[in-house]
Amino acid sequence: METQSLFSGFCSSSVIPSSKDPRNLLTSSPPPHSYPSCFIQWNNRVSFRPQCFPASQRLRSIGRLECKNSLEKESKVVSGKEDSKPWVKRKRLAVFVSGGGSNFRAIHQACVEGSVNGDVVVLVTNKRACGGAQYAGDKGIPVILFPKTKDVADGLSSDELVNVLRRFEVDFILLAGYLKLIPVELIQAYSKSIFNIHPSLLPAFGGKGYYGMKVHKAVIASGARYSGPTIHFVDEHYDTGGILAQRVVPVLANDTAEELAARVLREEHKLYVEVTAALCEDRIVWREDGVPLIRSKENPEEYY
Numbered sequence: 001m002e003t004q005s006l007f008s009g010f011c012s013s014s015v016i017p018s019s020k021d022p023r024n025l026l027t028s029s030p031p032p033h034s035y036p037s038c039f040i041q042w043n044n045r046v047s048f049r050p051q052c053f054p055a056s057q058r059l060r061s062i063g064r065l066e067c068k069n070s071l072e073k074e075s076k077v078v079s080g081k082e083d084s085k086p087w088v089k090r091k092r093l094a095v096f097v098s099g100g101g102s103n104f105r106a107i108h109q110a111c112v113e114g115s116v117n118g119d120v121v122v123l124v125t126n127k128r129a130c131g132g133a134q135y136a137g138d139k140g141i142p143v144i145l146f147p148k149t150k151d152v153a154d155g156l157s158s159d160e161l162v163n164v165l166r167r168f169e170v171d172f173i174l175l176a177g178y179l180k181l182i183p184v185e186l187i188q189a190y191s192k193s194i195f196n197i198h199p200s201l202l203p204a205f206g207g208k209g210y211y212g213m214k215v216h217k218a219v220i221a222s223g224a225r226y227s228g229p230t231i232h233f234v235d236e237h238y239d240t241g242g243i244l245a246q247r248v249v250p251v252l253a254n255d256t257a258e259e260l261a262a263r264v265l266r267e268e269h270k271l272y273v274e275v276t277a278a279l280c281e282d283r284i285v286w287r288e289d290g291v292p293l294i295r296s297k298e299n300p301e302e303y304y
């Protein structure tokens with residue numbers, strides 16, 4: 001498999017191509033001052049745009065790129081984890097963030113440590129300098145800007161994003177603090193394969209306008225005695241997809257929104273790793289009334 005033809009992605013130490021010809025995408029020569037239009041450049045970091053690759057050049061498989069100053073080589077995920085669960089293909093994950101990305105980091109670390117039978121192969125964000133994008137860059141995970149807006153002219157369109165995620169052979173999409181509406185094109189392309197974590201017990205305190213601290217302030221103002229994270233399937237509206245998992249935390253009488261947010265976030269990290277592990281082990285099942293359940297890893301006869 002020709003490395004040059006398959007180069008894709010992001011490396012903070014990437015040596016930028018001296019020409020648009022994909023075969024010369026990787027050189028050891030010093031990067032040109034201005035990058036070809038197919039590369040997204042910010043904070044001395046670069047990512048790629050799909051125009052780099054002729055439509056005929058389908059990327060068959062993309063291991064994790066090891067960022068090197070010399071010629072980069074596409075490398076399989078060398079972790080020995082591939083045979084940790086030989087009966088279940090390691091899943092390829094795309095994570096979408098808009099902020100600090102603590103849920104993204106928890107999921108990535110669980111993948112690296114082996115508790116999740118998967119790999120984060122691409123990060124998608126609408127905020128190029130957010131903490132999640134910084135972390136991805138440090139870990140050599142390709143970063144993609146989405147959506148394209150007047151302020152983010154180098155963001156991808158919905159169709160471009162679908163194509164790029166297909167090229168990365170993404171199995172599941174995990175939203176983790178992503179604050180833009182996922183378009184119907186992506187939902188149709190990844191049916192029952194897009195998940196979101198929301199910081200309240202849906203259906204309460206969800207929908208347009210309910211994100212971040214706004215959620216926790218509303219919970220406290222309501223007098224609710226309990227809150228907690230919800231992980232749900234993503235449909236075309238905010239927070240209305242089928243609920244897959246929840247955890248409950250108390251709301252204390254003197255809680256500030258920040259204290260409640262921190263308590264919920266700690267549970268989010270645990271819950272998202274647990275659900276992602278189940279996803280990557282094909283343990284999601286559908287009850288006859290259409291409610292999604294998780295099959296227990298310890299006791300396959302039990303569901304929750």
Ligand SMILES: Nc1nc2c(c(=O)[nH]1)N[C@@H](CN(C=O)c1ccc(C(=O)N[C@@H](CCC(=O)O)C(=O)O)cc1)CN2
Nearest residue numbers: 178179180181182198207208209211235236237238239
């Ligand atoms: N198609 C879907 N897209 C998204 C979903 C979803 O369930 N279906 N979940 C959200 C995440 N989310 C709650 O979990 C959420 C995010 C943002 C908003 C919101 O009101 N956003 C504002 C804009 C905020 C900004 O740009 O800073 C808005 O749309 O006016 C509500 C809920 C991710 N996408």
Ligand SMILES: NCC(=O)N[C@@H]1O[C@H](COP(=O)([O-])[O-])[C@@H](O)[C@H]1O
Nearest residue numbers: 099100101102103177198199211212
């Ligand atoms: N409605 C969407 C929403 O409010 N999502 C929330 O944004 C935070 C992202 O934190 P993180 O960037 O540290 O993972 C999380 O608390 C998540 O539940």
